[in-house]
Amino acid sequence: MTRPTIHDVARVAGVSLSTVDRVLNDREGVREKTRSRVMSAINSLGFERNIAAANLSRKRRYRLCFILPDGQNSFMRVLEEDVAEEAAAALRDFTVIETRKVPAFDAGALAELLRSLDPESVDGVAMVATDATIVRIAVRELRARGVAVVTLVSDLPGSEKQGFVGIDNVQAGRTAGSLLGRFCRGRTGRIAMVSGSMLLRDHAERRLGFEQVLRSEFPDQTIIAPLEGLDDKDRVRDQLAERLAQDPDIVGVYSLGAGNRGVAEALSGLPAGRDVSVVVHELTRFSREALLDGSFDAVLHQNSRREVQGAIELLRRLLDGEPQPALSEPIRVEIYMRDNLP
Amino acid sequence: MTRPTIHDVARVAGVSLSTVDRVLNDREGVREKTRSRVMSAINSLGFERNIAAANLSRKRRYRLCFILPDGQNSFMRVLEEDVAEEAAAALRDFTVIETRKVPAFDAGALAELLRSLDPESVDGVAMVATDATIVRIAVRELRARGVAVVTLVSDLPGSEKQGFVGIDNVQAGRTAGSLLGRFCRGRTGRIAMVSGSMLLRDHAERRLGFEQVLRSEFPDQTIIAPLEGLDDKDRVRDQLAERLAQDPDIVGVYSLGAGNRGVAEALSGLPAGRDVSVVVHELTRFSREALLDGSFDAVLHQNSRREVQGAIELLRRLLDGEPQPALSEPIRVEIYMRDNLP
């Protein structure tokens, strides 16, 4: 009933504790014969090392740096809070987390920050990436200096990052299409899309998925060219309100970036009889209220808390030397409606 | 940068390690004056005890027992697998998990099993409850013997269980109503409900939530009296097929229990032009396929793996002496459609 320890392994193999330790940690200087003796002792006893004891002994500390975009985007501010809370919790696991902010969508600033990172004080980095070559280069240099790097929420394909923690945005767009298509069934007309900017990778991917599904599954609906609201509430409101007024056949709206307030305001100006189904992204205080009062029909969400936890987990496992760590469970595209709000 | 330890606390308070330990663990035999001296040292240093080290030292072991219903219900069989897998993982945290099965819906058998549990060999119990007074009494007795008890998936309100890990089934029903109502908009008609048995608490709650939403938000739709398929595929198929044939106005089906195969088979017999929207419960290999091929429109799901993890976490915290531990995150009613399948 009591688990075997390295003492047991050492006894059975007829060697000392240090030799067992060497074998366990793949250290140099063990004869092949000895190693196999130890290995068979391990197997026959079913030994599994006690990680807590190992960490206690080794006084391992993980120093992580989270890099987030600055600015008003409320999803990012929630993410920042999540990082702060998880940082407090992570302290108990000997993990120290520092948060740095860079101007949003400023690849130069991000690259510069990455370049300034000192491996003497940082073991691993989790970053919300801005998609640019200069950032890829900075990532490569950082890796060369021995720092682990993963991307968070927004990926950097083609870089030397060792992992990505976030949702599949094409899938998110497809899900939005699937929902909105069904919601608008029986009311053939036009569907409006509101994006931040098609220059953003995430937004482009969501649009792609959305159009795929709508075209193939709900061909009766017409998609109109996306409005680019630059994630700015007022711009989104003005553009969408104008479009809704011009085009009485719009029966559905998919907002795939920030600017939910603008969407809600534009809709609130509609005449009483007009019925428009709405799907947006990110569950916040605001979108939650909008679900409850019926302004929005569904909200697609990514669990930013779990994303932060995932990034921490991934970095720790990279630093522990695991070659290709993967998240135990992927981050999912969650669907919220008024009635399954958490 | 390095965390304070009990050594630091002892030094600052001018006492020995054992005294600090006594204060930390609320043990007898410390003068009030000494205790307060230690407390202020703890506070001024911001000391937080290293739980891993404490557990290592005390060689704590948690012996848990999971009680699940026996039988063919595929959700329960998945749950059983999850328990087995988490049990293997929990071993590393000094947690030994034993699984016991009792005949489904047999309150007497469950109560008897609870009564047979020996506090000498079990510290905590997680059970899928059957709702009956005899079970409540057995729970009280078990608690009196010093065993921690939580309910899993199916709750036992009014008992002395110390927690519940599962979804809110009224909320699940409401969510189904909200989805199906929207899916069927523009096709006013009748909505059929398929349940296992209205004697089951979970099913009754789901029905309640479903009807609430449909009546208040989609009053044009008529709900027909629920079919009781007893979670049996063939029964479900026959009953539903007959109903669909009789009533060409049925535009939506909500299946709130097991028997998804029966639902799919009944639907597959429908003439080509007929369009029925379908919402069911529990994501399995089968319901997944049905989403992909379009037979089902949405599947409501509870993450049984996380439920098991939650129950383990809750029990451990109860055994650690936390008075009212709560799950860090509630178990959610998840919505899956073809495009956000994990």
Next chain:
DNA sequence: TTGAAAGCGCTAACAA
């Protein structure tokens, strides 16, 4: 009412 010392399972010098 307090303290000293041994030890939990593992790692990391240092010696041999």
Next chain:
DNA sequence: TTGTTAGCGCTTTCAA
């Protein structure tokens, strides 16, 4: 190439 020994932060005898 292998072994000895002193901790990591905390708990737990046993003595004082």
